[in-house]
Amino acid sequence: MAGINIIKQVSKARNGLGLFILPCKQITITYCNFGGSSQGMRDFLRLKLTKFASQYPEVAFQVLDKPGFHPVIKGFYSNNQTKQICCRKLNADMIENKLKLIINSSGRKLTKPKQKVISLNKSVRGIWSPFHVDPSERYKI
Template identity: 35%
Template sequence: MTTRGVWHLQRLTVRYCQHGGSSIGTRQFIRQLLPEFAENNPQLTIDVVHHANKHPVVLGEYRGVDPKTVDLRKKTADEVLKVFTELRNQKGHKVTKIKSPIYSKNPSVQGEWRPGVATKMDFTIKDLD
């Protein structure tokens, strides 16, 4: 992803085993799809590292953020391409959830809404005659 024309992802490092079964899809990706991906993304530095007897991983290094590691174990070549594309399209920041409820300094005069509270006048006024 870019902000003002500057890509956040700077480097991708692929670590895989040359003979491990969990690296089959990663090896196919490196042989078949990586040259085209590298050609379409000249802003990235892509390193390929042999890591004997280890499961394949990709390490994404972002500008000003800690590196992000994604496991590629038993993924097909197309799934590895999808992981590379997702890493390229991210900013690298971790997603954090807001866990605390939002409180207001000015609470509603009508009270808090709950399921089952009438939203319209769903009652009738009876004559008292």
Template identity: 30%
Template sequence: MSNSHLFLKSGFIRTPSQNGVGRYVCQLQRVVLKFCKNNGSSRGMRDFIETELVDFAKNNPGIVVYLKPRRHRTAVISAEFLNGEKQWISCRNLTKEEITKWLTLLKTQSGNHQGLRLRKLIHTDHPSIQGPWTPYTFKDPAENIVEYPNKELSKARILHKTATEELLEIFNRQAEDPENRRVE
């Protein structure tokens, strides 16, 4: 067993509550593209800046994009998120298509999961090897290939009376026999 998890920050996943329910808020706040004007390892970054940066900035008006030329350094993407987290990606010898993919990935992330040892609210000394229970655990596999709505499955699901039907029957019994008001 490795002890590398001891050096990671620990915490719970904190995401913006209900992000995307009303409207989606991109969590990427700022991107700094650092590159060298002459170095060969920054060629992909320079190509991206010349051809695709303007389109990226127009398509993502909520993301601030900075360019930072540096002498004799390798290309780097530095990203800052709304929660204050920062990430950087080395772009040494990457093509402009690969840089576009990295920026798309950063745009869709929340910034919380990099180097975070996830903690759980529950703990057990004897964890189950079968996994947690879900509502689909004991569901009939034949239902996966059925087209819905299905009359046969609808009839099969009504095994018991509904709560409303039970209450109506109790009410009718009480109305018929006013002396016996006791609920069974």
């Protein structure tokens, strides 16, 4: 086999390049075992949690029973941030969507941009209005 070159290593991770690390490290799910607002959370824990947790093996799931409290999902991130979502009176599908939201976010707070976009050129046409269109052409799609 003189003409075959064997590649020893396909890729090499350098400083995190080529490797995706999920920012969410742990999720804590708290619920009440008898409260009416936790019914959807109990359904999710009974029917869907094992399948959902198997899809994200790098996230640690912790389930806590807190009597008398509303159900809450709390995510802990690698940048020492936390995000908390109240799941009061949500069904199992909505709770699954909230868990996906926590897993896919970075943990940072949502903020408005601090700078405004300012154009150096003024518009020649001015502000557009739907009334600038010919009336016979207004509602044609």
